Amino acid sequence: MADRLISSPDKLIPVDIHGFRNATRDINFDVYLRLSEENVAHVFSRNTGLDYKRLAQYIQRGVTELYIHPEDLERYQSFIARPAHVIFTDPDTPQEKKIASLLNMTEQNMAEIFTQVHMEEETAGNAQRLVKSYVDLVTQSPQTLAIILKLVSHGEYLYYHAIAVAIFSMFIAKASGQFNQRTLELVGLGGFLHDIGYTQIPRELVYNPNDLTPDQWKMMRSHPKLGLNMLENTKNIPDEVRYIVYQHHEEPSGQGYPNGLRGPVIYYPAKIVSLADSFSALISKRPFRPAYSVEDAIGIIQAAVGKYDRDLVKVMVSVFQTRARGSRMAA
Numbered sequence: 001m002a003d004r005l006i007s008s009p010d011k012l013i014p015v016d017i018h019g020f021r022n023a024t025r026d027i028n029f030d031v032y033l034r035l036s037e038e039n040v041a042h043v044f045s046r047n048t049g050l051d052y053k054r055l056a057q058y059i060q061r062g063v064t065e066l067y068i069h070p071e072d073l074e075r076y077q078s079f080i081a082r083p084a085h086v087i088f089t090d091p092d093t094p095q096e097k098k099i100a101s102l103l104n105m106t107e108q109n110m111a112e113i114f115t116q117v118h119m120e121e122e123t124a125g126n127a128q129r130l131v132k133s134y135v136d137l138v139t140q141s142p143q144t145l146a147i148i149l150k151l152v153s154h155g156e157y158l159y160y161h162a163i164a165v166a167i168f169s170m171f172i173a174k175a176s177g178q179f180n181q182r183t184l185e186l187v188g189l190g191g192f193l194h195d196i197g198y199t200q201i202p203r204e205l206v207y208n209p210n211d212l213t214p215d216q217w218k219m220m221r222s223h224p225k226l227g228l229n230m231l232e233n234t235k236n237i238p239d240e241v242r243y244i245v246y247q248h249h250e251e252p253s254g255q256g257y258p259n260g261l262r263g264p265v266i267y268y269p270a271k272i273v274s275l276a277d278s279f280s281a282l283i284s285k286r287p288f289r290p291a292y293s294v295e296d297a298i299g300i301i302q303a304a305v306g307k308y309d310r311d312l313v314k315v316m317v318s319v320f321q322t323r324a325r326g327s328r329m330a331a
């Protein structure tokens with residue numbers, strides 16, 4: 001990281017680090033971290049914005065204050081007066097901006113999850129609130145799907161994948177006609193958290209799963225169990241979400257993992273998340289292959305007999321084919 005040491009830290013003023021937790025990424029001032037009495041590091045700049053992952057690491061390390069220049073105080077104050085959730089609920093804010101602020105909050109939340117070995121209650125509570133906002137978007141705003149589809153291939157894969165799977169799962173669940181507001185939220189939260197076990201596996205394996213040794217594959221395939229462990233003592237997470245996290249790689253044919261469960265035994269929302277998971281992965285660009293088009297992704301999923309619930313595949317096709325056509329026409 002290009003942290004620049006500057007002298008005379010006594011001219012800077014301290015501000016609460018937690019003010020940045022609910023904020024959007026864009027800042028129009030510079031932010032510093034105190035390293036010692038004499039030294040501060042320039043950690044976030046007006047040009048590059050906040051880095052949520054580093055922010056989460058500072059908080060995890062017990063940092064309570066960051067520093068700004070006195071002349072930026074007004075900018076800082078107006079910045080914290082409009083946290084992401086205020087932007088999100090402002091009726092006059094355009095839909096695209098709202099979604100952007102929701103993604104900001106989500107990225108921030110994911111960054112915190114990534115620094116935790118066991119999910120903390122506050123983080124879990126925030127994840128639930130986020131997914132509630134997603135439910136609102138999914139139920140009230142049909143253009144959400146098109147916007148999310150555009151966003152998926154950008155940004156850090158696991159973050160956007162988590163968001164995409166949450167959204168896609170909720171769309172499929174809603175189209176299946178078997179879910180109400182509460183159960184839709186559970187599916188969304190399960191979709192959001194399904195891969196959190198990967199945060200406990202070395203990054204090189206997760207981001208480039210090519211030519212893995214049998215032992216490395218075994219480790220990768222332990223991510224549902226690792227995810228379950230992470231949620232073990234988090235009271236804010238309902239059991240339904242644990243089933244989804246633990247079963248999202250089971251397949252109706254019995255060829256899935258970790259337990260090779262067969263069709264009817266697999267928890268229905270886990271089947272939905274499994275489908276949304278594959279779809280999101282296929283339409284994302286990965287280091288080892290380009291992104292598939294929506295049509296090709298649907299074709300690949302339809303051809304994988306036994307891997308997914310057949311009726312749910314039909315529901316998924318109805319959701320994405322119409323939406324994909326709609327968004328193209330709108331573009």
Ligand SMILES: [Fe+2]
Pocket residue numbers: 194195223248249277
């Ligand atoms: Fe997974």
